[in-house]
Amino acid sequence: MTPESKRRPHGRRIRCAGGYWAYVPKPLPPRIAWSAGLTSALSTADRSVGQLAGEGRRLANPHLLIRPFIRREAVLSSRIEGTETTLGELLAAEAGAAVERSPADMHEVANYVVALEYGVERLRSLPLSLRLVRELHEKLMRGVRGDVATPGEFRRSQNWIGPAGCTLSDATFVPPPPDQLMECLGAWEQFLHDDSLPPLVHAALAHSQFEAIHPFLDGNGRMGRLLITLLLVEQGVLPASLLYLSAFFEATRAEYYAHLLAVTERGEWEEWLAYFLRGVALQAEDAVGRIRRIDDLLMQWREQLAKAPSRLPERAIELFTENPFWTIKKLAQRLDVAYTTAQRTIDRLVSARIVELTGAAKRNRVYCARAILDVLEEPPRLATNSRHGLRHEP
Numbered sequence: 001m002t003p004e005s006k007r008r009p010h011g012r013r014i015r016c017a018g019g020y021w022a023y024v025p026k027p028l029p030p031r032i033a034w035s036a037g038l039t040s041a042l043s044t045a046d047r048s049v050g051q052l053a054g055e056g057r058r059l060a061n062p063h064l065l066i067r068p069f070i071r072r073e074a075v076l077s078s079r080i081e082g083t084e085t086t087l088g089e090l091l092a093a094e095a096g097a098a099v100e101r102s103p104a105d106m107h108e109v110a111n112y113v114v115a116l117e118y119g120v121e122r123l124r125s126l127p128l129s130l131r132l133v134r135e136l137h138e139k140l141m142r143g144v145r146g147d148v149a150t151p152g153e154f155r156r157s158q159n160w161i162g163p164a165g166c167t168l169s170d171a172t173f174v175p176p177p178p179d180q181l182m183e184c185l186g187a188w189e190q191f192l193h194d195d196s197l198p199p200l201v202h203a204a205l206a207h208s209q210f211e212a213i214h215p216f217l218d219g220n221g222r223m224g225r226l227l228i229t230l231l232l233v234e235q236g237v238l239p240a241s242l243l244y245l246s247a248f249f250e251a252t253r254a255e256y257y258a259h260l261l262a263v264t265e266r267g268e269w270e271e272w273l274a275y276f277l278r279g280v281a282l283q284a285e286d287a288v289g290r291i292r293r294i295d296d297l298l299m300q301w302r303e304q305l306a307k308a309p310s311r312l313p314e315r316a317i318e319l320f321t322e323n324p325f326w327t328i329k330k331l332a333q334r335l336d337v338a339y340t341t342a343q344r345t346i347d348r349l350v351s352a353r354i355v356e357l358t359g360a361a362k363r364n365r366v367y368c369a370r371a372i373l374d375v376l377e378e379p380p381r382l383a384t385n386s387r388h389g390l391r392h393e394p
Contacts, residue, residue: 042273078222243287
């Protein structure tokens with residue numbers, strides 16, 4: 001890759017009626033210079049994803065882990081945009097516990113969960129398209145702070161990116177003006193159906209281009225990250241949706257934004273791909289590690305419960321992998337047993353020190369499998385590794 005090509009932006013800047021300059025990206029795909037390093041990064045990412053796929057196929061009930069993994073992605077993707085909700089708070093609230101967190105933050109994260117689960121299900125009948133993108137945005141933004149920003153509708157006015165209080169004239173980045181927006185989106189939608197590239201490369205390019213187009217007045221970052229998962233699901237990269245990149249993006253936030261901007265300003269696609277593929281490899285390995293640790297816990301607990309007179313405790317601990325928080329009432333409903341039977345099951349798990357009572361409520365008590373929650377909430381490990389080039393920060 002020559003220095004001249006590195007300085008060439010992926011698109012053009014145009015002078016708009018208001019006197020400001022906006023960026024209009026070229027259609028995808030760009031020309032990629034496949035160096036030995038970039039080829040190696042793709043190979044490493046593919047290998048890590050293949051290992052995760054193997055773990056997903058091995059799981060008897062992968063849907064039990066998909067649920068908390070989706071919620072972890074929702075929390076971390078929303079955190080990049082400024083929310084403070086933790087995974088534990090979200091899961092506890094879904095179980096019925098009282099949570100002292102901003103209702104707006106909780107609603108925003110909950111909407112991400114709804115949109116992502118809706119998208120995975122919708123792909124069964126509708127390909128990824130502008131229509132589906134609008135449907136997802138409507139669910140993502142309905143009733144939250146961006147509700148005033150026309151949920152489910154592409155913008156009809158100019159938006160921009162920059163420090164708080166900045167204007168169009170001093171913004172860090174100004175995406176295409178409204179009269180150019182649909183042409184850009186049409187080309188992007190056409191690229192969604194381009195199967196000539198490796199799926200991971202395709203997802204990386206589509207995500208960067210979506211952020212450059214910035215088609216909504218609000219929620220573009222969350223939508224763009226959500227679309228990565230759906231692209232990988234649609235292309236059958238994994239047997240179950242267990243790979244999410246927001247943990248990597250959140251942990252390397254400054255680098256994430258810098259690479260996206262470098263693509264538009266200098267056409268640094270190779271650097272963006274290397275970064276993205278590094279994240280894929282790390283997050284796939286991270287997911288494998290979490291799955292195996294949860295599996296080890298379940299195996300240990302099954303051995304502890306082997307002499308129990310019924311299989312109810314064993315069935316119950318599987319549900320605690322789906323959500324580490326449960327009330328007796330909800331557990332009874334899910335196991336389809338009487339409340340008193342669920343109470344005895346919980347008492348057995350408490351005695352075995354598998355779950356513990358959280359809070360001091362006398363009614364609707366919430367019990368937590370703390371060991372499962374710890375595995376899910378542990379920060380991502382950006383390990384020192386010659387394959388990834390990242391430092392380990394536990």
